[in-house]
Amino acid sequence: MRTGAVRTLLLWLLAMLAGAAVVWNSRFSADMTFFLPADPSPEQRVLVDQLKEGLVSRLLMVAVAGGDPVGRAAASRQLAARLADGPDFVSVQNGDSAGQGADRDLLVAHRYQLSPAVNSERFSSAGLRAAIGDSIDRLASPAGLAFKPLLARDPTGELYVLVAGFDGGQQPNVREGVWASRDGERTLLLLQTRALGSDTDGQEAAISRVRNEFAALAEPGLTLQVSGPGLFAVKARATIKDEITRLSLISTLGIVVLLLFAYRSPRLVVLGLLPVASGALAGIVAVSLAYGTVFGITVGFGTALIGEAVDYSIYYFLQSGRDGAAAWRARFWPTIRLGVATSVCGFGALLFSGFPGLAQLGLYGIAGLVVAAFVTRFALRQLAPEDLAIHDMEPLGRRLAGRLAALHRLRWPALALAVAATGLIAARHDAMWTGNLSVLSTVSAADADVDMALRADLAAPDSRYFVVVRGNDPDAALAAAERAGRVLDGLVTSGDIGGYDSPARFLPSAEAQAARRASLPDAATLRARLHEALADLPLRPERLEPFIADVEAARRQAPLAREALAGSGLALAVDALLLPAAQGWSVLLPLRPAGGERGVAIDPQPVRAALAAGGADGALFVDLKAEFDSLYGDYLGEALHLSLAGLAAIALLLAVTLRSARRLAAVMLPLLAAVVIVVAGLHLAGVTLHLLHLVGMLLIVAVGSNYALFFDRAAQGKGLDPATLASMLVANLTTVVGFGTLALSTVPVLNAIGVTVGPGALLAMLLAAVFVPRGTTQ
């Protein structure tokens, strides 16, 4: 080997090693983040936080079916005990009432600091009379019966106030003392993982823990079902991993076969793949360095790019054969460089997307293609043998040139087809596109059904509506939650909402607790007031000494702090809703719809108006579903603008380089015709188009321009010799194989790009040949 070659090889190897080191340390992800906005609005921020780390993303629902009810309930209890013992789960609930006693004791002990009914009015003679009278009346009802044992300590019914405030939501069915499905045939558990929703490894560990513990129960006849966002993330990652392996294998195999056919030299095939490998590595390195995290889908997209990146070495080997490398650089490199530039324009448009997945695909595409072209241009010559023993492609090229003349006759039918396709798109435009982000989700319909069923059985929070408030510290956030809560109380009364949850119910702000303590009278005063209050009630004051003692103790009670709740169900409720935010703390107040005739949706208008009027400063009403739905609309609108900008950039680049409206039109016409024909074809094939098809349309232009440019070059009298024509065919076919392989993917993002760009690239080349001026090939 020449010293130059050795140096180049060493440099290349060094670069590859450095790249491999970056990739080795990269974080790969297959979670929802791919779809979540990079620069969210305050409302979208709530959605992003919830999906990445919120309570919702950390819920796992578990069902045990089979056997008999008693066996299932026993299995539920054993499984719950095993899962609770260990670090994986913050909470394990199965409805077993055994654990509820501790929570109740906490509520009783702190009732005078917790109850929103406690104020000085309630402890006046009249207030006491009314509250105790109510408690006695309640004894006549089963609702009050449960509170009877506490009557002497809590005659004003503060525990009742607390419990009545918490409940109201639907509760799961119970059978044999544990949660069961509506039909009673499955027991249910609700788990909260310690791992965040965005921590797919942690979610996977938690899920396999559930499966292992269940297997260890060794109960024959019982089956386990798990669902939840964590499971979806784990499955999505497995799907994408599996697809990356499968699709790259198919795509590489197809391309290697094509190259073997063209080169008839395994050595050249290996050399030809060097730029591709460099490009694929560079793509991941660039994304990793720029974004920190590489999405699995981005790596999967690399499968397609192999097909385009290999083009450069194909041109090099097939076109430089006769005249040598220097002549190739002079004759063909400008055309190839322009092709790389148009592709970069197309991918570059995606860089500006607020949809992080798209931006990554764009960066990956740019880095991959530029590096592949660079390696071809500067390194391949050094590494390739002096005597390129290329299989002679001229006979194939001459046959193709013969066909080209025949293709020329198709120009009017092709034009008519393009016009018809444009007409179809114009007529059916509204029916062709779908407006929902969930079309991009990898969750299968069967998995979604299981999830729906479990969610309905568990009455698990679908957590659609929230009011979000902020504070500089936890206590300020809780105080803000109390202010918003007073507004929400009004909305409950007016029937606009059914109810709401607040961490301030279990952990009131220090100010609220102090105000409640301060409103409690001392023992002597209370005793005197009780005498007055109980005058015409069937309860003698002497019997209420335990009450007087409790109130006296409560006046001196230390404020209830988060630490005092540790280990209880109340702590869970607080921690789920009181969260550290980017600045300070935020509190989530989940709202329940009114139900009944008011329906299961909440009208945002009255809620927003009441929050604004009620002085709940900075309180934000968020409808997560609406945010999620509008997210897709935002992405689609943005992708449309970016695609048009990308198209304009490509057209501008070509206009500046070609300096001729006629040549520009000749290059663009086949590309645009290919786009409309592919889109119309997909619609006629019954494909519902979405965002990624739109991106695919841009990529047809960006990728297809490479081939159209060679015809442009030929039309300028530079000729289209048979070898060049053959190289174009091989290069186009590798691109079609690369992108076409993505059409086999079950991941909607990849599939959409595959079915659009695969046929589009082929069609772009064919149409460029059809529209090329007569006599060009001679």
Added chain:
Amino acid sequence: MKRILVLAGLLLAASGASAAFDVAQLMADLARNKGGKARFVETRTIALLDKPVVATGEMTYTAPDRLEKKTLTPKAETLLLERNMLSIEREKQKLTINLGNQPEALAFVDSIRGTLAGDRAALERSYGLHLAGTPDKWTLTLLPSDTRIAALLQRIVVSGNRDRIRTIEYVQADGDRSLLTLEPIAGR
């Protein structure tokens, strides 16, 4: 000898009673009753209180598992039992309780619902049944068999004639009791 005679007498009495009127017979009678409306007066005697708490209202039963108890005095309250869901509406508040969670309430519900429906199996899940009297004037005593329920409830005594229930008395473990007296309104 005397003891044997007494025993024989008891046996005779028991077998004679069962031939004429037993739990199965009563349950069959009750099961025939498909529903109706009654006025009720409920008197709760609670040790802590100097005098009983009295509530009145209307009760509507629709076979087999819907029971509505509408209290009019002293405080309006509607209690609706449908299958295992108990909802209580009171002071603008609506509370829905899943009875599976509340053994106390479930005992209450099982006794009244099982008796109304003549569902012997449901009653025997939680209680031992003891019947006395004749079809025209019977008394059914329910003694809790589940220890959790027995910790709260001593016994339930239901009395009636034919397929009509006249009174239900709950005696709680702490001695507090409540007596529910029913007076059919119409259509029975």
